[in-house]
Amino acid sequence: MKSNHIISLLEDRPLGRLSESELATVKAHVAQCAGCLRAYRAAEVSTLLLKEHAAREFEPSHFFATRVLARVREQQAAKEGWAFARLWRATGALVSSMAASVAVLAVLTLVIPSESGTQQAAGSVAGLYSVEEVLAQESFQESELTDAQVFNALYGSPGDSEDTDGISR
């Protein structure tokens, strides 16, 4: 029997699954081989440790289901938010262009007309001082001449007519 024979046997299967004849072979060998005895002892302790390890169990705490459901809800909420973000990414360009169009239309509708109105008002104020306006104003004032002024302009003042008369006389 090779010196490592039972070691490979110990590593091939758990100790509990060795057959009776294999176990007898192992025991016969370890009685003569100190190295294999040590390995066998370690394998036995390993098996015991693993059995105790397997035997320990935990029961769910009272709030386990509540915690899980809370996390499920959290995840669903996050997923919904993510779905909205994905929808936004997909339609974002379209929505952005539409929003920009609406903004431009709003500017054209609300801001530009008021600006033109202001310009008109400013134009009318400035128009009072324009040449045309002054001339029109003057002509208007001329049209407002009294009858006496018109008479004087046509026939001269009464004094003037006397002098003329005097000279001509």
Added chain:
Amino acid sequence: MRRYGPRVFRFASRYLKQRELVEEAAQEVFLKAFTELDKYEGRGSLEGWLTRITTNTCLNMLRSSRRRPELTVSDLTEDENTWLESKMLDTANERHQSNERSLVAADLAVRVLDTLSADDRLVLTLIDGEEATVSEVVELTGWSQSKVKVRAFRARRRMRQAVDKLLAGKDETQ
């Protein structure tokens, strides 16, 4: 969840030996189950499907946990030292232990297993601890049969060597 909760919890307890970790794993399992329920094709049992999710979740948690480089006799607690001494005297006649000693042994097992890789721990826990067959481990993990066998062989050797080191340390101190 009421129906499968205890089973998932019990199954996660096989791999993770801290209550908080077991609870965390069980929560993850149910979250995955809720979100991926549409992926369940109904070919196997729902229980089997949940068990596979549990195995993968626990394996991922074991892989992400920090591995202890080595365990020496000086790292052991007094209770663990006592337990180990009693095993050195007679392992065969100490099958029935008190609950307290069982807990000591389970804690020591966790410490020894912590020195192994996550895959080694999983295989050893299932095959040597839970007495699962290679086929059952194949079904749970999705690994090939040869991978499970080779992994179990190597894991057994590493576990035995780790324990042997502790026993040798005890021999020296005595």
